[in-house]
Amino acid sequence: MQDNSSKQILLSVLGVAILIVAVVGVSFAVFTYQLAGQKENTITTGTITMNYTEGQKGISITNAMPVSDDVGKTITNTAGADDTGSDLAGGAGHLEAGASGVFDFNVNATINGSVTIKYDIMAVKKGESTLEDQYAKLYLQKSDAATMASPSDAQVPITYDKLSEASSAATDAGKGLQNAKLLHTDTFTASATHYYRLRMWVDNSYKVDKTARTFTVTVNVYGQAV
Amino acid sequence: MADNNSMKKETRHLRPLMMMLVAIVFLVVLMCSLSLAIIAYDQEGSMVNTIKTTDSITIMYTEGRSGINITNALPTKDSIGKELSGEGATFSFTVSAKLKSSNVRYEVTAIKDSSSTLEDDDVRLYLEKSVDNEIYLPVFGPSSFTPLKEQSSLGSPKGSMIIETGTFDKTQTNNYILRMWLKDNYNVDKDSKTYTVTVNVYAASNAS
Numbered sequence: 328m329q330d331n332s333s334k335q336i337l338l339s340v341l342g343v344a345i346l347i348v349a350v351v352g353v354s355f356a357v358f359t360y361q362l363a364g365q366k367e368n369t370i371t372t373g374t375i376t377m378n379y380t381e382g383q384k385g386i387s388i389t390n391a392m393p394v395s396d397d398v399g400k401t402i403t404n405t406a407g408a409d410d411t412g413s414d415l416a417g418g419a420g421h422l423e424a425g426a427s428g429v430f431d432f433n434v435n436a437t438i439n440g441s442v443t444i445k446y447d448i449m450a451v452k453k454g455e456s457t458l459e460d461q462y463a464k465l466y467l468q469k470s471d472a473a474t475m476a477s478p479s480d481a482q483v484p485i486t487y488d489k490l491s492e493a494s495s496a497a498t499d500a501g502k503g504l505q506n507a508k509l510l511h512t513d514t515f516t517a518s519a520t521h522y523y524r525l526r527m528w529v530d531n532s533y534k535v536d537k538t539a540r541t542f543t544v545t546v547n548v549y550g551q552a553v
Numbered sequence: 554m555a556d557n558n559s560m561k562k563e564t565r566h567l568r569p570l571m572m573m574l575v576a577i578v579f580l581v582v583l584m585c586s587l588s589l590a591i592i593a594y595d596q597e598g599s600m601v602n603t604i605k606t607t608d609s610i611t612i613m614y615t616e617g618r619s620g621i622n623i624t625n626a627l628p629t630k631d632s633i634g635k636e637l638s639g640e641g642a643t644f645s646f647t648v649s650a651k652l653k654s655s656n657v658r659y660e661v662t663a664i665k666d667s668s669s670t671l672e673d674d675d676v677r678l679y680l681e682k683s684v685d686n687e688i689y690l691p692v693f694g695p696s697s698f699t700p701l702k703e704q705s706s707l708g709s710p711k712g713s714m715i716i717e718t719g720t721f722d723k724t725q726t727n728n729y730i731l732r733m734w735l736k737d738n739y740n741v742d743k744d745s746k747t748y749t750v751t752v753n754v755y756a757a758s759n760a761s
Contacts, residue, residue: 336569343576359708360612362754366620367666368644369749370676370733373625376743439745440625552627552741 373440377515379548382431391420391529396484399464399528404429419528430525431475434548436515444515446550447501448481448523449493450508458542460488462533465544466526467510475524481511486530487542498551507547515550610655614754617645626735631695634734635679644731648754650721659756661717661729662709665698666749673698675739676748679732680716686728692717697736698750708755 388402398417404427412423422428436444450465467482468475482490490508493501497512513521525546622641637643650657663678680693693716700712709715719727731752 333569336573339573340569340576343573358610358758360754360756360758361708362612362614362756364614364616364646364664364752364754366616366644366646367749367751368621368731368733369747370621370623370626370671370735371747372671372735372739372741372745373627374743374745375741440627440741442627442741 373438373442375440375442375444375552376435376437377444377446377548377550378435380433380435381546382427384427384430386428386430386525386527387423387426388415388420388428388527389423389426392418392535393462393529393531393533394419395531396464396466399484399526400466402428402526402528404431428526430546431523432525432546433473433520433522434513434550435520436550437518438515442516442552444550444552445497445512446514446548447496447498447512448510449496449501449504449547449549450487450490450510450544451504451547452487452506452508453543453545454506456542456544457538458529458533458540461486462530463487463542463544464528464530465490465510466528468524468526469511469513470522470524471520473520473522475522478524481513481523487544496549498549500549500551501547504547504549510546610653610657610758611651612657612659612754612756612758613647613649613651615647615649616752620644620751621731621733623734627741628737628739629677629734630737631677631679634677634695634732635691637732637734642732644733644752645729646731646752647726647728648719649724649726651724652721655758657721657756657758658707659719659721659754660705660707660709660715661719662705662713662715662753662755663698663731663750664710664713664753665700666751669748670746671735671748673700675736675746677734677736678714678716678750681730681732682717683728683730684725689728689730692729705755707757709753713753 394417398419401417402415402419412421412426414421415428434446438444448467452460464484464486465482466484468478469481470476470478487508490510493504493507493509496502496504496509501509527542619640621644648659648661661680665673674697676698677695678693678698679691679695681689682692683689698714700714701709703711705715717729733748733750
């Protein structure tokens, strides 16, 4: 009987001891903290909008004869007052009614932020062109005015074969362009519009024969922030 | 003699009971002591976050006067982003501990605001640390924001990004400078986008 009583007491003491150990064990548990910040850290992107706007008409000259650069640089964009077409001065060719002897376009950038944008104006020859590259003369002028007042030479008269290869372009996209030549590279450092006028004529080294030939290009513009 | 035996028997019965009583009293005293170990979380003002436990541990997270606020941000090389300076270009803060005998583990975590419209890959974060507030060394990045897939052991929530981990084993202040910029190959277009993070600190101590 005494043994049973002792066992019971022993078990009770053991039970209490276990409880103490459990509580003491809990007292060593990890205390965690969360410290929440208040300050917001924000970046807001700038914006760049670039537009390439073509004029209403492209160059369409027929019966073009070889002419000198002095003549080619004076090719106009008028078709004549009687709407029946007109011959260009110096024999540069003929404009049908409504046709244009020049190609006007502009490149515009709207920039929010401090950035420099480089852009390339590329001339892409169309596959159906039959006139050899060395006889197609191109000439590009630039102005800050839509009227093309006080223009400067962006690309002096040059035959297509002598234009810089696309690999010389300032932009990655321009460099990768196939069947294209670099007409002109320029930059924007602020919002602005650059106006351009392209002329084309047959170089005076060309020997006219019984075959009519054509030369067609389109103009692409590629921009890149640097 | 019979009385003596009887008295001895009674004493023997009482002794275990006394022992139990002492044990229970001890237990009660112990639990009362533990219940007095109050964890108090105080946030004072808008710039200082303090947690005080007992006198043995104080953790503080103090933010600088202003956070990063960059407008018209444009793609930036890491070499330039790491050198950004000036008001609004960097975010300074400190994490400090006042300890007597404990260790405190902590994490500094960037919490992305849900209003952000830039992708995580479009931004770069970079953290420098100094213990003397003079010489700063890089401890994180430059890196894009990479969210946690699940909550960390210290409590950094899922979706946040841990940018620093450390341990205090003595009273010390760690100074930090956070920088953030637009990744250099981001294609800026006509739409303005934003990216916002706040910084939290999660800590844990083993208190005895």
